[in-house]
Structures are given as structure tokens and as C-alpha cells.
């Protein structure tokens with residue numbers, strides 16, 4: 001039997017830099033043929049578009065497979081397994097498979113799926129890479145709540161005061177074989193070092209914690225860890241309280257909607273052409289702040305510019321660049337992601353104003 005194909009799972013909270021890291025990896029793959037499976041939260045396929053657009057010969061458009069909208073850990077049986085089977089049936093097999101989970105996914109159920117019959121004989125989880133937004137964590141968006149939860153747990157085992165944000169963050173850290181402290185360009189050397197040390201303390205023994213900017217890490221560091229994570233699930237405990245985990249029961253589908261993703265929501269805003277790109281970006285930042293939006297991304301049609309403008313915001317930090325001509329309709333389309341209860345009408349009105 002042929003050797004198993006290694007698969008790397010890239011996880012990390014919304015906007016941590018997963019797509020950026022994968023793009024860098026593809027651009028430096030040294031001839032290694034990499035197939036991508038992408039699972040995005042929010043209905044627009046921005047990440048897939050960005051990665052297909054990078055035009056690397058080692059990862060052609062047909063090597064990028066997008067899972068339907070929804071979270072990968074809920075749709076394992078319906079979506080992930082069939083996609084993986086299709087990929088494995090190909091004559092031209094990839095050297096490596098990289099799976100980008102949505103920023104809200106729990107990696108454990110996905111790793112567990114590699115024990116499924118028909119998959120377990122052909123692929124193995126080379127390693128789980130968890131990308132961390134170093135700036136957001138340093139600012140206390142997750143770290144503070146993690147500490148608060150720990151303190152509370154020590155007082156009472158039965159207390160469950162975790163926020164969805166800290167739950168996801170903890171699960172993603174608990175599952176990691178490598179933690180990438182990304183966005184170190186936004187941190188001082190001391191801050192980066194302090195966060196690295198803290199995450200080393202919070203992760204399992206032997207987990208590597210590395211610093212990065214724009215996910216720029218040598219491909220040999222990211223790939224080829226040879227861990228076989230699917231055989232080591234017990235060590236990657238899920239802190240998530242709503243989530244059952246019974247290793248004999250491969251039917252994760254039963255748990256759909258039980259693990260807190262409905263505490264987040266996303267919707268798409270479609271607008272016409274924007275007259276002034278700078279003013280529009282400023283407006284987007286205002287709207288993000290006013291409505292506590294976690295992540296906003298998409299493409300902007302700017303008057304007089306044939307290229308589409310990619311717009312990305314993680315919290316109030318925004319980035320824009322012109323990348324390529326519009327493929328379909330020339331309009332502005334943005335996906336907005338936040339904790340449940342976003343005022344969709346007000347956000348849409350404010351962006352349209």
C-alpha cells in the first residue's frame with residue numbers, strides 16, 4: 001500500500017492570518033504539490049478567491065476545494081469526508097493536503113474524522129497548526145477571558161462562565177502541535193516574547209510556539225511534522241462544554257448546532273460602486289467600532305478603477321489593496337461577522353450611506 005498522504009490542519013480564530021500563512025506557504029512550496037481544502041465562515045468565498053488568485057503552479061485552481069458554508073466540525077460526514085474522498089480518488093495525487101478551517105471551527109472533530117474508514121488508510125494528520133492573532137491576544141481579547149475562566153474553574157469545577165471567544169481559543173490551543181504567534185510586526189519584541197512564553201505554558205508538552213509576521217514561516221517548519229494527530233486525540237482535550245466527544249461514535253453530525261457557533265453570525269452586504277475608496281474605508285472602520293464587528297472582508301468596486309479592491313478588517317484594523325479584475329458582477333460585496341445579535345439593518349444602512 002502506498003504511504004499515507006500527510007494533511008496539515010490550519011486553524012485559528014477569525015482573522016488570525018490563516019489564509020495569509022497558507023498563501024506564503026504556496027508561494028514557497030519548492031515544487032511540492034499542495035491541495036487545499038478551505039472552509040469559510042460567511043457566505044462569500046473570499047479566502048478561496050485570494051488563494052486561487054495566487055496562481056502558483058504547485059497549487060492550481062483545481063487543487064483548491066471549498067467546502068460549503070457551514071462549520072467544518074458540524075459537516076464532517078456530509079461535506080468534509082466526500083470532499084476528501086474525491087481528492088483521494090484523483091490520479092494526480094497531491095504531495096500534501098492543507099485544510100484551512102473556518103475561524104470558528106473546533107479542530108478536534110475534524111482531526112477525529114481522519115479515523116474514519118476509507119480515510120484512515122490513506123491520509124494522516126501531519127500536524128495541527130494554530131495561528132494566533134498576536135495583537136488581539138496581547139490586547140486581551142482572548143487571554144484575559146482565559147485567565148478569568150481558569151480562576152473561576154479553580155473555585156468551582158461546575159461553573160461554566162466561558163465566553164464563545166475564549167472557548168474557541170482554548171480548544172484551538174489545546175489541539176495545536178504548533179502555535180504560530182502571528183502579527184508580531186504589531187508587537188514590541190517584549191510583548192511577542194511574553195505571549196510566546198505564555199502560550200508555551202498553556203499548551204501541551206512538546207508543542208512548538210513560533211513567532212511570525214504575515215505567516216512567513218519556512219515550509220519545512222510548517223509541513224512534515226509527522227505527528228499523526230488522529231492517533232493522539234485524548235491529549236487534545238476539548239474544553240468546550242456543549243460538545244460531546246465519544247470516540248466510538250463517529251457521528252459528529254448529531255452534535256450539529258450544539259457547540260456554540262450559533263453564538264456568531266454573518267451576513268453579506270451588497271452595494272454599488274464606491275466613489276471615494278479612502279472615505280469608504282474610514283466609514284467601514286467607524287461601523288466596525290460602533291457595532292462590535294469581529295471580522296469584515298470582501299471586495300469593493302471603486303469608481304474609475306477596473307480592478308477590484310480587496311478589503312480586510314480584523315476588529316478596527318483595516319487593510320485594502322487592488323488585486324485583480326472583477327470575475328463576475330462589478331459590485332461591492334462584504335461579509336460581516338460578529339457575535340450573534342448584530343444589527344444587520346443598521347450596519348447595512350450605515351455602510352450604504
Ligand SMILES: Nc1nc2c(ncn2[C@@H]2O[C@H](COP(=O)(O)OP(=O)(O)OP(=O)(O)O)[C@@H](O)[C@H]2O)c(=O)[nH]1
Pocket residue numbers: 012013014015016017018019020021047102103182183184185186212213214215295312313314318319
Ligand atoms: N499587520 C499584520 N497583518 C496581518 C498579518 N497576518 C495577516 N494579516 C492581515 O490580517 C487580515 C486577516 O488575515 P487572513 O490571512 O485573511 O486571516 P484568516 O485567519 O484567514 O481570516 P478568516 O479566514 O476570516 O478567519 C488580513 O488583512 C491580513 O493581511 C501580520 O502578520 N501582520
